[in-house]
Amino acid sequence: MLADMRRGLAGALVVVLFCATAIGEETPGKAEECVEIIEVVATPIVQGTLVSRYGDSVVIVGGEQISAQNASDLATALSRVPGVTFSRHNLVGAYGGGDGGAIYIRGHGSGRPGANIGTLVDGIPKFSGVWTHPLLDMLPIDAANAIEVYKSTQPVLLGNMSFGAVNMVPKRMTQEGSEGRVLFGFGSYNTLTGILEHGTKTGPYDWYFVGSHRNSDGHREDAGGIVDYFYGRAGYDINTIWHMSLQLHHSNSTVEDPEALGTPAFFWPERFITRDEKSILTFENKSEKTSGHIKFYHDKGLQNWEQWNDNGTPGDLTDDEPFASVTNYRNYGVRARQVFALSPRSEIVVGVDHDVSGGHFIEEHPSVGLLETDERVRNTAPYLLLSSAYGMDWDVIPSTGVRWNNNDTFGDEMGWQAGLRASRDNLTIHTHFAHSFNYPGVYTAVMFGGTGFGTLEPEIIDHLEIGFEYKSSQVVKYNLVFYRDEVDNGIKVVAPPPHYENVGT
Template sequence: MDFLPPIRRRIPFPKEACMRSMRSVGRGIRMFVLLACAAAPFSAAAQQPTYGLEEMKVVAAPVIQGNRLDRYASQKTEVTEEQIRDLNAQDVAAALRRTPGVNISRYNPIGSFGGAEGGGVFIRGQGSSRPGAEIKTLVDGVPMYMSLWNHPLLDLLSIDSAHTIEVYKSPQPHVFGNAFAVVNLVPKRIEAEGFQTRIQAAGGSYDTFVASGDHGGKTGAWDYFVGGGYRTSEGHRNDADGELRDFFGRIGYRLNPHWSLSLFALWNDNEAKDPGAKGAPAAARLGTYETRSLVTTLTASHRYEQVEGFLKLYRNGGEGDWRDQPVGATIEDLYNDFLFYGLKGREVFRLWPGGEVIAGLDWDRTEGDGLHGAFGVAVSKDGRNAYVAAIDGNTLVVLARDKKSGGLQQIGCFSHDGSGGRCVESRTIFRPIDVAVSPDGLDVHVGTSTGDRAIAHSWRDAGSGGLTYRELDQDLAASKAEWKIVCYHQPTFNVAGHESDWGREQILPVLEKHGVDLVLSGHSHVHERFVPIGEPGTKPILFMVLGSTGGVTRSTSPSPMLAASRKGSAYYLFTVEGSKLTMVAKDTDGKAFDEFTLEKTGGKSGAFSADGP
């Protein structure tokens, strides 16, 4: 290409002539002369010759496939499989490193350490919050990130499965939900009749080795694609190791010219170490971050001239574990699990020429295990247990502690709402801010930040360190009654209604320990009497749900555990005569619909026989 030399031609400016003219004319026309003098250089410049540059053609591959604008003025950037190969990208971080508006932060050549600087994605300045929800990462349009901390983990986005990487750089609620930006991996598929196979292997510096392969085909109404990859590197610095493993598969079937079904699955298992700040001591390194996941989607889609859309069911479960994390003078492991499942649907209607209406439905369920907002920590005097009060999760976590290494392992969990069944429900634990173990090691006290500054009091098992309710244990131990009957609100066994299983881990052992005969609960508005429950060779317990005494009653559900169940209002009569206990349940008309008799067969602490329909 030829370049023109710079033009350095002086343009005359008749300054003296203009000034003489202004002195020789009256005030009324001086303004006109001033404007004429100012315009003189532009008039002279307009007379200079113009030059045109030769046509320039760009033949190099673009860093992106392009920007697409939809009918709602929303834009997305696409990076296709071709650009991924041209960039020699071994992960999503490398594939997006030259995408306009996207910044990547990483420590290792292979693998991403965690979700912050060691493996972060930032889109137009968004994505720095930890925990944070500004950026969502998706695979086949469904969530793929750490739900517990609500930010991306790039190693979960296995690049081998990606036909296209879509980057949405602004909120687009008609495409995705509550996020400022999104990265979505669109799975590979075969659209043309035929078959293809690709195998690739390479090695390089720092003991780096990469291998990947895939095979796909389309024949008639069926299409499929399977593949996987393995990547490893010791990194350019000490403890910059990384390792990525993944397998994926997709199968599709066209039902007719308008409808099709597809099933997609992706599994991965990864790890990356922290090399630490350059020049920092090895003790400052933060260990190893491991990620694993398995995502499955089932999609039904259709396309007509005036309407098109899809319905997608999905499930995605995985882990993000922080291993060998230095905490003070000890090295600990932090285990976090996540789970997503739900359905998504979209329909586009073209009801008039040039017009379009879009409608959609998203139902997403998110779960996660871990400590969120740890506020107070206490270690038992014997050093065998640690207790953590997590204010954001309304949770008290019980941990077993290894005396030699200081490593921790969760053995129990109490939370205000039960955390979806993952913890024992304890309504007294609400926004806990402190926890303490008594000097004798027999009590654990939890202080909460509620309005009345309540303190939850639990008994500590000196052997296991586990917790239960001290008052219940003490009261049952002190009781000399022939019949031991316990009442509490939420049932330990419950089939219909709320299907409650409250207290099975912590309360049930106390009931069994002290030979409780009968447990009465409510909560679910239904009548349920269970067959006696207990381990073989031990004294059983009879559980009843007496939720029919108030409120709107619910329908029953069959179960082999039930001796009787009924929908409808009721009241109950209990009669105790020495070693015999009788119960009669009656409806609002006074008609009995359930009854039984319990009779002691082995003294005050012995078993009983049940007689009833």
């Protein structure tokens, strides 16, 4: 939805070497020598920062930026976006065990298991259904036409798990013709990269396919990784208003844990294995006064964390034993949204989300015993967002919206927001206030005997943001944002004995 921005923000450096003659007196009969004008175009760090009509700012990293950075995953693609950080241990793969493969936006996202950062593919959530946090190895970027980064909480349009969010917009063909590429690379530490993609649009039909493979031995012992990915999309124009499409995403990864420096090596390295299969069926419409979509999705995945249990003296491996934590999750649901133009300068967004997430977890220690859980949670959330533009010299857009969320395990919660954007010439002033929530997940049924499942309350955040944007030229734009986040009811581990509990601000 925001991926249509193009080269308007590209930086350009123009070096002009003018016609010159010899310094001093002109040499009779000697022709002037001209040096050709050279224009050097540089790709910016991000494609742009957009101040939405709802008063918040969204950072866009486009396909050109992803390619220019030679990005291999979400962490490298967003490595230069201010306020966004990642945890990773390997050159290929992020090793999702413990704190590996985590995303942090303005300090949020540190709760693992559980996370208040949302990761989405084409507006559909993508996360581990049991542990509720994102895993980088299940979020390949080879099919991303653009990446949208929401640094502010999004209580109305995104809802649960949205203290911040990252949405990957998949590639698709929108104009007649075909395109594609083949990429192959080999580097240090036996690092291998291969990408094959092709897209075509002919008449009412369009399709796009991407296949990629990456592997590396790693920069040190037991730091190897393999990540495979496939993306396919087929679309059909039903008529001039309606379009339907089916997306398929499949990923596999096997990533070793290099452990902390100085840690004695195990008999074989700990590994984190993932497999994920996601499908999205979309019906979208666009006419003069309304546009929207309804999306049905299904996401099935596996996480297998192969570990070692230290049963004796630290560093003594003779009595250690291997064990595995195996998660089979399944998320599915439907998300519908429609935007209506009430007037040339006013619009209302109405929508409803129904999401089911959870799955089966089993962990068996040869000398400790069996831990097993199979649970799911259901969320149903209608929402409404209204905005209208006023003014002549200043273009002023106030907005307000609300979402009501019903969770069958953790109760009801309300999220709301209000915003204001005022623009004149090259200056934009914006403010955004939001009250949002983050529900506990199925992980509370797994950890600490399951005492928190059904008894914990959602985390609450109150967010205030004030920002200024000034565009001094076609290639230079300044953004300054002040924000304050206050979180209440944080879900923390307290002891003794260890258990989950809602704590204060």
